[in-house]
Amino acid sequence: MKKLLAGIFLLSAVITNAQTKVSGIVVDEAGAPVPFANVLFKDSSEGTITNDDGRFYLESGNNFPTLVISFVGYATREIDLEKKVTYDMRVVLQEGEQLKEVVVYTGKQSKKNNPAIDLLRKVLERKRKNGVHGFDQYRYDKYEKVEFDLNTIDSSLIGSRLFKGMEFIFDQMDTSRITGKTYLPIFINEAFYKVYGDNKLNKEKQKLTGNKNSGFDTNQNLISFVQDLYSDYDIYKSYIKFFDKSFVSPISRVGIDTYNYVLTDSAYVDSKWCYNIIYYPRRKNELTFKGDFWVSDTTYAVKKINLQLTKSANINWVKEIYMEQEFDVLNDSVFLLTRDYMMSDFSLRKKEESRGIYGKRTTIYDNYVFDEEKPRSFYNEEVDRFNEQIFKRDDVFWEENRLEALNKDEAGIYKMLDTLKTVPKFKRLYSLGEILASGYVEIDKWDMDYGPIFSTFGYNDAEGVRIRGGGRTYFGPNDMWRIEGFGAYGFRDKKFKYGISAKWLLNRQNRLIISAGNRRDIEQIGVSLTPNNDVLGRSYASSSVFTVGSNDKLTDINLTTADVEMEPLKNLKFKVGGSFRTLSSALPEAFSLDYVDPDSPTGISSQVKQLELTTSIEFTPGRKTVGYGVERRDVNDEYARLYLNYAKGVTGFLESDFDYEKIQFYFRKPWSVGGFGRLYTTIEAGRTFGAVPLGLLSVVPGNQTYFSIFNTFPNLDFYEFVTDTYVSMHLEHNFNGRLFSRLPLIRNLNLREIVGIRGVWGELSDENKALNQPTNIMLRAPSEKVYWEYSFGVGNIFKVLRIDFNFRGNYLGLPDARRFSVTGTFGFHF
Template sequence: MKFKLTLVFTLLITTSLLAQTKIKGIVVDTNNEPLPYCNIQFKGSTEGTTSNDNGAFYLESDKTWPEISVSFIGYKTLNYKLVQNIQFNLRLTLEEEQESLNEITIITGKQPKKNNPAIDILRKIWAQKRKNGLKHFNQYEFKKYQKVEFDLNTIDDKLKDKKIFRNLEFIFEDVDTSNITGKSYLPIFLNESLSNVYGDNTLNKEKNVLVANQNSGFSNNQELIAYIDDLYADYNIYDNYIKIFDKSFVSPLSKTGISNYNYYLADSAFIGKKWSYNLVYYPRRKNELTFKGDFWVSDTTFAIKKINLQVVKNANINWVKDVYIEQEYKLLNDSIFVLKKDYFLSDFSLSKKEKSRGVYGKKTTIYKDYVFNKPIKDKDFYDKKVYNSNSDSLYDKPRKFWDENRFEELSKNEQGIYKLIDTLKTVKKFKTINKVGQSIYSRYFLIEALNFDYGPIFSTFGYNDVEGIRVRAGGRTYKTANDLFRVEGYGAYGFKDQKLKYGVQAKWLLNKKNRFTISAGKRDDVEQIGASLTASTDVLGQSDGSSSLVGTGTNDKLTKLNLTSFTLGLEPKPNFELKLSANYKTLRSASNTFSLDYNDVNSPTGISSETNQFETIFSVGFYPGRKMSGFGVHREVANPYYTQFYTQITKGYNNTFNSDFDYTKVQFSFFRLWEIGGFGRLKTSLETGKTYGAVPLSLLSVAPGNQTYFIYDNTFNLLDFYEFVTDTYASFHLEHNFNGRLFSRIPFLKKTNLRTIVGFKTFWGSLSDQNKALNTTGSAIEIPLIAPNSEPYYEYSVGVSNIFKLLRVDFNFRGNYLEKPEVRNFGITAGIRFKF
């Protein structure tokens, strides 16, 4: 009996192993030249792939297939019989069809736009796309399960022998092979989430309510989870552009697709009960943000049944060697298809060479339990913040919950990730590597025994002409990322002025539901007021121009600031913030070569050098589309380029706590990033302000200069500090990044993947006679009070980014106000930018 059971068990295993087909190879023509974008399918099925830019392909199936079909327009279809279920190193040769070559030019791969049945089908897809799927209904609901996994790939003996893996060899026990690329890989991270999604097409709104989330070894790290969510943001294949890794790729279903892709009708067959067409597409030009692949589209409804998209090798995208997307749709009734499964694979690598190692990022999303036309009774439902009094419970569900609720079982290797990470967390070497990586990313170094986070690390050293070399040490209390109470502070010392500076602040989140916070702090430090227009209400906030290590000129126009502040904050609705601060500050010049003197009838000398000021600041911030991670007193922004509306009203009082001036300053700023499809991204920034009442120079609005060689947003690269002083101003910044579109059209620059950036900045302002009189004392070190009211100041720039994939260099040109011999007419600024 035992022998029979063993025999049956062995046969079952053998049968399951045999019921697989794996093939890998290259497609070439009769001249032995690789053929890209060929269609390879298991004959008689809809399972297939396309060859890459080098003609290489990999195809896998759980079933056994005896034959494959290889086709490409202009070539004879090749039917190749498989001798074995697993065959690698295949070399398949396609012969040209001479008759087709006589009719149209096929050699370059260009397909006709007219009299092409594939284009006719594409136009019918355009006509129906707004009627397909969820667009059929006024309201919809569904459940979503999402799994994101990261894997080390191209695992070989050479990698295993690396010094970094010494004493960590056990991690290689669960190596598997990708069914997309055929490469070996090792799972190292897994994140799972369950959500309920609600949408209303009449309101054009959608809401995702998180039910549960867990990840391997990084529990409660909402910052990491938010970053992953933003990295793998949802997309719609019917849109003209598909946003992936902050890039806008032209969709093969786009109305502009004819100008970017070649299409041909490859096959037609029944899929389920629907007659469907198979269209293959590939780029017309290299180096553009496009895909290659194929899709199956249903007849009559012209809804997509299945589609795969693969980013072409020469696309201008950094750190990503390969991207593969596959979507499968479910037929609800005779005419409506809805998304059933979405699979996304990305191969992150420093090199795009075929054999280079990297990291797979894989996202699998499964949709089910669709409900339609069930109106939400509460009209404010989509704007209300989802609040859970015990938010930690979302990230700490027991294993039984996940076993019962995930939409598909984890593979053996995926299950092993949780065990692997738990084991690695006990290994000292891994803990060290992990801690170093987290410190570089967060800019803080955690000392767990003291519950103290040292940093920011990169603010340790600085330089200016007042302090000389400046050293700074600071940190914050840190128990968890979601601390409700936090104290942070720093101490700094200048070796030239030999003075100690400091700052300390405490923040407390009293109510997580509406984010009611209180904070109080004190700072005694040196500040470059001329580097920004809207001062931060954060006591520890300091401008970038205060202590840059390298500058273009003398940085001596610094202010000695002693500030005490108390602030209340409230967020009654998501991304709608209210703040009220009460500040008392003392300002005076920190330099013997810079004057903040003003005329004062109450002073024995008629001149005062110090301003004592009590003020209240009320601000309103609205940030639609902003994504935040965490729910403690301190949160991190997950998507940096969100739209911003900000208004700040500052009221100064005289004779309150011996305050000197009575005034009101009103300021407004707006920022937005505009995605312009294949033409790149446009950043716009507008800021205006007006001060009512006479105030000294230390309280006026200074055009923000940039006396460094580094790129800083919302500053003017060719203005020195205090070159323009105003009480009424308007500032506008425009910057467009072509994302490589221009360089991709220049033959000898195509392969460089460089990207062009153009910018324009302008500043207008005026200064009242009353303020001029108050601040004109006749001092020998007094700065000229100049405002650009006759004509706006402007400068423009042309930049090249993506140099060595990291460096951006801007060439800046000053447009006017060139009379002074010391002004800078031209300058170069640079910055390190980690961009895909």
């Protein structure tokens, strides 16, 4: 009965959603698959090419009686289609006469005297003259539709316990025109934009006027993931970037050295005579595509292109990527992008039968207008990101602005999700996903969340085993205010710790926020050169159960902060505030914070009380965020961060001990280096004016854990170097498998090579050495020469593990100096 039910659903999807569907495999007379063969409906431009295994799937909303299959060197086959739906065809191509109008190439193609590459070079010469770049100004409408689908639906899944009570959702099943697999739509998001650009000013502005999705409008995690996943791309650029990777574009000069190109056909496409070029990669395991494109014979503009991820590409959790772009003729010399389609098949395994999730994006461009000049102020004016009406548009708005109508299944997602949200079992599954994604357990009736659950257990030498529980107010993702807190208990020191923080967004336009908090805890200070007064961050002291050597340099800290910040310009933030902290050693016998104090009866003090006033500027150009409440989420991670902080220590007030000034600078930037991966850079510099105790000095961040932590020195112990003046640089480059892909014995493991180098120079004044003379810590700064380390790492081991081999470059003669260490980390990366 279950199989019959599945068959009925599949038959219903077939009948209602497409007129002609075909799938199968193309082989030669010996039975070997024929990759990259052309598969088209006769007398149309609707077609595809076979994949590496010779398989294909093709569908159309029109009725076609004949299928045409061809490949250079073989006789063309025309196959009559007796039914609207024909699956699992086996087509045998016989060797025959070669096409007269093209030159035939096989295997690796020469770049000399290749007509396909000659055409490509003409395309590249004209690329800036085609599209919107050929005008001074432009504007157009942009409609974007993003959909997620559960794929590889079969009777066993339909009848599984997971979907018991939710069987009605399978009424929405359909079949992919790319892969031929059944799928179930589970999410859809629609957006409509007005886009303006000025090529003389090099400015572009996108104005979102409408946004709608199927029941997850408050899920900021999902929305930010969607926006980051499907960013716009340009086929004419050397690299197409998505999934945090840079794929070589076949329409680029870099592509000439990366792909084989074959001129295979010529025909009229929408009344324009065009040439068809097939491309495929020269080497395996690189971030490349395969597919074909049509080029106009007069403008040398791309009329149509499809790009499909090669199976050997070094990318995780993605089984398929397929993209299409279509261009329309404005006049004899201008082609404009009209439709962009992208589909990804996410799966834990790359086996054909494994289930996964389709992520699909369709973008339609229309209503182009050119040479309407607008003043520079128009482009500098900030788009109102806080208009809630944008997310509440009615059906009339979407009927007028939806540039491509929803099909039956897409329209049904809205109704299906509304019904599904009333099913208790779905609510439980959705809540579980939310917990794993955010780390918080939502408690609706109290408008609060419990968590983060990942900080529940810890261990350190002072507290022993430590447990922690906490929570936050949560009325929605765009709350104007939020209160958070935690409580913790150490079973060795038998002490209770806590933290509480509150923040309030007073003005959304300039993001005026006031915040305050207090924390009483055990902490490992000196793990970062750049200051951090976060009263609720997870204690570094308890974040690792296993450490190298003794982890006893811990501080008992009581920190109170208050701040005011604002963002008058996008991504430019100003902050003023103050903090008062009390510092003392958590393990005085092993780690001393003693300093000379003439006012103390013994001449020595062990506790620091300090009031500090701070002013900071932070600039993050290119940063994209989602949400408009007191807390926002980043959409991207490739932006730069520049941070400048000035601190003034005040003496006397509230028994504050020291008078000093401190200035610190921080710069971080990830750089995409085309096909050679990504380079991460960090530069820090700072100086403290005046004498201060050890607890207020700048400690070079060591790392005694077994985890790879960027911006620390894994071969340094905590407090091995202490400075009042410092300059530090960290460089780490991930080649994303570029080098390993050249090695035959390991290329199929899809490993990724990482290299790093880091160094720091610093000084410690005689005045500070004299003040801190009573401490039992060796006060030493890397002033004679720059301290440096280097590392070699192997990433993507079993797709989740990275191991780094770290080497100490100098200062090898210091007591207990660690010359070598091995660290590692886990993570899910594409």
